[in-house]
Amino acid sequence: MPSKTNSRKNARVACGVPARAEGPRGPLRGQCTSLSRAGMFFTGPTIPIGTSVELAVDLPGYGFQAVGEVRYHVNRPGSAGMGIRFTRLAQEDLQAIGDFIQRTAA
Numbered sequence: 810m811p812s813k814t815n816s817r818k819n820a821r822v823a824c825g826v827p828a829r830a831e832g833p834r835g836p837l838r839g840q841c842t843s844l845s846r847a848g849m850f851f852t853g854p855t856i857p858i859g860t861s862v863e864l865a866v867d868l869p870g871y872g873f874q875a876v877g878e879v880r881y882h883v884n885r886p887g888s889a890g891m892g893i894r895f896t897r898l899a900q901e902d903l904q905a906i907g908d909f910i911q912r913t914a915a
Contacts, residue, residue: 819845822913824868830893831863832856839890841866846906848877852890855882862893868909873902 821843828841830851839853849866856862856879864875876897883890898906 819847820910820914821845822910824909824913826869827867828853829865830856832860842888842890844906844910846895846903846910848880848892848894850883850890850892852888855879855889855891858882858891861896864893868905871905871909873898873905875902 822845824841824844826841828839828849828851830837830839830853834856837851837854837856839851841849842852843850844866849864851864858879858881860879862877862879864877866873866875875895877893877895879891880894881892883892
């Protein structure tokens with residue numbers, strides 16, 4: 810049986826930091842539990858797939874803001890939330906995410 814390959818192009822790390830999402834129905838509070846340069850997983854309340862969302866994530870030593878699009882939902886006990894792909898991210902925020910990933914993966 811062939812093994813599944815990871816089709817992700819960007820390294821992803823677990824993080825577990827506070828995050829806020831601002832969608833069409835107002836603010837949501839949750840956690841960023843997985844992070845890459847391309848997106849994140851937001852554990853907490855969800856908004857519809859395809860919706861644009863403003864994000865604020867409190868990485869240790871450097872928080873960042875981004876705009877993203879909800880790509881999928883997960884509805885399992887302990888990991889309910891949504892996968893978000895970044896659509897707008899400042900260069901310094903992208904650098905901060907890269908630095909965090911490098912420190913965490915080491």
